[in-house]
Structure formats: C-alpha cells, structure tokens
Amino acid sequence: MNTASRRRFLSAAAAAGAAFTAVPSRAIAGAKFVAPSDRVNVAFIGAGTQGIRQLIDALPRGDMRVAAMCDPNRRSDDYVEWGRNEIRDKVRRFLGDQSWGADAKGCRCGREIGVELVDRHYAKAGLGWKCAAYADFREMLAEEKGLDAVYNMTPDHLHGSVVVAAMRLGKHAITHKPVANVFSESHLAMTTAKETGLATHLFCAADKHTTPLMCEWIRAGAIGAVREVHNWTTRPFWPQGMIELPRERPPVPDGLDWDLWLGPVPPRPYHPAYTHAVFRGWLEFGSGALGDMGHYSFSQIFRILNLGVPSAVEAGRDQFWKIEDCLWIKQENAVSFPRASMIRWEFPARDGMPPVALHWYDGGMKPPLPAELGEDGEDLPEEGMMFAGDEGTLLADFMGDNPRLIPARKMRAFAKPPESLPRPLPELDQWIKACRGGPATEASFERAWPWSQTILLGNIALRVGKKLLWDAAARRFTNSDAANSLLARAYRPGWEL
Known part of the structure; x- marks a missing residue:
C-alpha cells in the first residue's frame, strides 16, 4: 500500500470509529422517558426457555420492574433446552429452592412459570409487587396503562408485530434478535423507532469490548x-x-392458544x-x-x-x-x-x-x-x-x-x-439509560x-x-x-x- 493510499485508509478507518461515539441525549417530542430515580416498568412477552433465562437475569435489577407477563402458552413441560435440566437448575438457584420443578416431566416454561418467578422474587425482596398475566400481548398493551416498555422474547415471526404495536402506544422496546423475520416489518420497526424517538435495542452482543x-x-x-x-x-x-410441512394432526396441548401463537401467520394445523x-x-x-x-x-x-x-x-x-x-x-x-x-x-x-x-x-x-x-x-x-x-x-x-x-x-x-x-456498557444497562433519555444504544x-x-x-x-x-x-x-x-x-x- 503506498503512502497516499494508506493515509486515505487510516482516515476512513478513523471515521468508522465514530460508530462507537456516544450520541447526545435525545429530546424528541412525544417520547416518554423514565425519570432517573424511577424503575422502568416492563412487560415480558414470551416465557419460553430464552424468556425465562432473560427474566432471571433482569429481575434482580434495581432499575427495572417486571409488571406483566405474556405468553399464549399457560405452562407445559415440553420445551427444548440446550442442556439437560438447564432451566430447572437455573430456576432453583435463582429461587434458592432445590425442590422447584421436582414433578416436571421435562423442561417447564410458560406464562404461569414467569409470573411465579416474578412474584416469588419480589415477595422475597419485601416489595410485594404482583405480576399481571396475559395470553394476548395486544390485550396486555391495551390494559396495562402503567407500562413503560416491552421486553420481547417471542418466536421470530412475532417480533415485528410486538415491537411495532408497543412503540405505536409509546412503549420503549427491547427484543431478542431479529427485529423481525421479514424485511418490511424490520423496516417498519426501524422507521417507527425513528419517528417516535423511543428507546429501542436489539440483543446482538452489542456490549463486546x-x-x-x-x-x-x-x-x-x-x-x-x-x-x-x-x-x-x-x-x-x-x-x-x-x-414439506408435518402431515400429522396432533391435538393442541391444553393451555396453549395456538391461534395466538400463530399471530400474523395464516392458519395451519398445530404441530410440535x-x-x-x-x-x-x-x-x-x-x-x-x-x-x-x-x-x-x-x-x-x-x-x-x-x-x-x-x-x-x-x-x-x-x-x-x-x-x-x-x-x-x-x-x-x-x-x-x-x-x-x-x-x-x-x-x-x-x-x-x-x-x-x-x-x-x-x-x-x-x-x-x-x-x-x-x-x-x-x-x-x-x-x-x-x-x-x-x-x-x-x-x-x-x-x-x-x-x-x-x-x-x-x-x-x-x-x-x-x-x-x-467500551460499551452491558446491553441492558445501555437500554435502561436510553429509556431514561440517555444515548441511543449500540x-x-x-x-x-x-x-x-x-x-x-x-x-x-x-x-x-x-x-x-x-x-x-x-x-x-x-x-x-x-x-x-x-x-x-x-x-x-x-x-x-
């Protein structure tokens, strides 16, 4: 590389470093930010294995309160986990209860499990807060007027529907990847975030030093x-x-609202x-x-x-x-x-x-x-x-x-x-600061x-x-x-x- 080319490259690379520079606090009309002294009231949407993992990490935080839990599945023991008894053991450590899930036939998750973890944690902390439970996130967003934000952990096909609906009602949003699994929804989520000025974040290792x-x-x-x-x-x-799609037609499990699980996807028979x-x-x-x-x-x-x-x-x-x-x-x-x-x-x-x-x-x-x-x-x-x-x-x-x-x-x-x-802060720290009017997250x-x-x-x-x-x-x-x-x-x- 000659000297002139090298100089141009280093100058351009320096410009790339600007991506790591903090953006000033936002002051966009209509965006509802949380006072620094207040907890961010969050609704968890999705109580499967990934949702339970994230819930356990989020509950001890002093800057966040989980006020509602939503999942179309009430509870079941048929979830798929990365390691045998991984979720059970994680819950036991979190609750300090080695008997939790002793009667489970498999990996147990669902909205009732999420609510149980929230209520037991806040009771142990002496806070006395109770967690509301919903099967339909649209109903939850309409009824829970005190929510500041949503924490989305649903399957991919629901991501766009959840975060766009939340932002249209003035709620900040954080979601597991992807933002949406179709291009038009991902673009809509981006433009909605831009128009509302709300704090958004995509979990994607954006805190790696x-x-x-x-x-x-x-x-x-x-x-x-x-x-x-x-x-x-x-x-x-x-x-x-x-x-090809599965041909078997097993019954819908008790407690699962299959219609809600499908969300925007055209109807098809249930299959595990x-x-x-x-x-x-x-x-x-x-x-x-x-x-x-x-x-x-x-x-x-x-x-x-x-x-x-x-x-x-x-x-x-x-x-x-x-x-x-x-x-x-x-x-x-x-x-x-x-x-x-x-x-x-x-x-x-x-x-x-x-x-x-x-x-x-x-x-x-x-x-x-x-x-x-x-x-x-x-x-x-x-x-x-x-x-x-x-x-x-x-x-x-x-x-x-x-x-x-x-x-x-x-x-x-x-x-x-x-x-x-x-060096970036942990992802949740970035988002909470953004919910309080701080810089946009990475x-x-x-x-x-x-x-x-x-x-x-x-x-x-x-x-x-x-x-x-x-x-x-x-x-x-x-x-x-x-x-x-x-x-x-x-x-x-x-x-x-």
Whole structure:
C-alpha cells in the first residue's frame, strides 16, 4: 500500500470509529422517558426457555420492574433446552429452592412459570409487587396503562408485530434478535423507532469490548485495507432442511392458544415441530442459522468496518433429491431453511475504504484454510470471524473473542495501539439509560438496520437461487420479481401492520 493510499485508509478507518461515539441525549417530542430515580416498568412477552433465562437475569435489577407477563402458552413441560435440566437448575438457584420443578416431566416454561418467578422474587425482596398475566400481548398493551416498555422474547415471526404495536402506544422496546423475520416489518420497526424517538435495542452482543478493540487495530493499519470478511458457525443444530410441512394432526396441548401463537401467520394445523426452540428452521416462523446467529457477529463486523447496505447478494445451499420411477428428481424446499449454506454480500466503497465482500458459512461449512494458519500448523476454529486485509489477516472467535493477528509471529511483533474508543456498557444497562433519555444504544433499531436488512436479504437469496442486485433507496431488487415478492409476508386478517 503506498503512502497516499494508506493515509486515505487510516482516515476512513478513523471515521468508522465514530460508530462507537456516544450520541447526545435525545429530546424528541412525544417520547416518554423514565425519570432517573424511577424503575422502568416492563412487560415480558414470551416465557419460553430464552424468556425465562432473560427474566432471571433482569429481575434482580434495581432499575427495572417486571409488571406483566405474556405468553399464549399457560405452562407445559415440553420445551427444548440446550442442556439437560438447564432451566430447572437455573430456576432453583435463582429461587434458592432445590425442590422447584421436582414433578416436571421435562423442561417447564410458560406464562404461569414467569409470573411465579416474578412474584416469588419480589415477595422475597419485601416489595410485594404482583405480576399481571396475559395470553394476548395486544390485550396486555391495551390494559396495562402503567407500562413503560416491552421486553420481547417471542418466536421470530412475532417480533415485528410486538415491537411495532408497543412503540405505536409509546412503549420503549427491547427484543431478542431479529427485529423481525421479514424485511418490511424490520423496516417498519426501524422507521417507527425513528419517528417516535423511543428507546429501542436489539440483543446482538452489542456490549463486546473486543469490537472497539478490533476497530482500533484496523485503524492502526494492523492488516491494511480490509477487502474480505469471513464468518462461520456450526449452526443449525435445530431441525432444518425439511421439504414439506408435518402431515400429522396432533391435538393442541391444553393451555396453549395456538391461534395466538400463530399471530400474523395464516392458519395451519398445530404441530410440535413448529413450537418452542424448533421454530427457527421454518421459513414462516424462524430466521434460520443466519438470522439466529448472524446478528451477534454482524453487529461487530458492521461497526468495525462502518458497513452500510450491500449492493448485491448471492447464496448457495444444500440440495435434496429422490428417486421416483427410476429417475433422480430434485426436491424443492419452500418451507424451511437449509441445513447448510454459503452467502456472499458485496458492499461498495465508503469513506475512502475499498469495497468489501462479506462471506457467511453455516451447517459446518468454513472458508478455505488461510496460509497464515498453515504456517502455525493450526486449523480454523469451529466457529469464527476473519478479516482479510492487504497487509495481513485478523482472526477471532465467532463472537469476536480472542482476536489475534495470524500467523503468530505477526501478533508477537504487533505494537498494540492505545485504547481510543469507548467500551460499551452491558446491553441492558445501555437500554435502561436510553429509556431514561440517555444515548441511543449500540444496537438501537436504527443503528441495527444495516445488518438487520443485510441478514434478511441473505435469507431471501437462499430462497431465490440467483445473484440479486439491491437498490437500497427503492428498497427492492432490480433483477428479480420473485425476490421482491419475499420482502413482505401475507398477513392473516386482523394482523396487518
């Protein structure tokens, strides 16, 4: 890299660091902020395994009160968890009650469980608060006038409906990823957040201290101008690759309001293959491996490189064939995400930095082994992210941990620059401060919009099977009507946004 080019690159990289600069407190008419001395009154929407995990983390906070719990499932023992008795043991530790769930036949969750945890915690703390319970979040938002915010932990297909409805009623919103699993809803959530000035946040590892650290290294010219980024995961380990919907018609479990669980999705018969943690693999209900995991890594990659919106995306995925009448016949998959895929986005030059190609791999796929690792006799980690620059390579674990230059001799010789960018607060701390009128979070719906839409465009490319050209200003593909038809969902009457 010549001196002039290097100077332009370092100047542009410095501009990327501006993404970590705090935004001044907002004073937008109509936004209802909470006084610093008051607790934020929150409604938890979604009491499955992820919701219970988050609830246990949130309840001890002195700056938040869980005032209502909502889930269309009353309670059941059929939830899917990451480890045997993980939820039971977590609840027992939280309550200090080693007998909790002794009669459970499996993983127990649901709105009654959420209410129990809230009421027992506040009773033990001597606060005496009681938690209201609802099956329908729309009813809850209409009746609970004292709510300041919603904490959304529902399956992906409900995210857009929940956060948009809440913001339209003046409630701040925090949600597990994604903001929505269809493009039009994600865009609506972003614009609604912008128009209302409410505090929003997308859970996506937006509190990693390695994010500004890697930005500082790249700003210092550790690997030169970055032209490629590779990101890979072992997900999915939930079912994907199904080529047809379940044919069995089991009865709807007692206590589950299946109609409410479907939300905006057109009616279909109940099946346990759709619910709880396994919703992720279905096109209607989930976001696939990319939507489930990509937000964690993309939130860092986008802020490090100051990425905006891609100009093009293309994808490759697994295929299935069957033998019928002595012929090989390809199986078309129009119902679920693939078991394995590779996706490539193209980003134009910005602020003096060169164009970048971002590569995603899932289902056990990885990029080719870089020569630098071969020099050290190492292999790529099972999951990771890798920045390839003109003058070197930066490798990190999937969530950005353990960043290092490769080969090892370059890391040993690297003079680490001084800390120059602020380190983010924990995600909930960021959001509570925003609810009180402080700076927008690192992953407010507006800030998360570039990587949110990038992920959604990637999922569309998986379904269309051709290179797609994206017009960000028009919010449409210029070369595929089929792809454009997937930017919005077909709504069940009464659920339109």
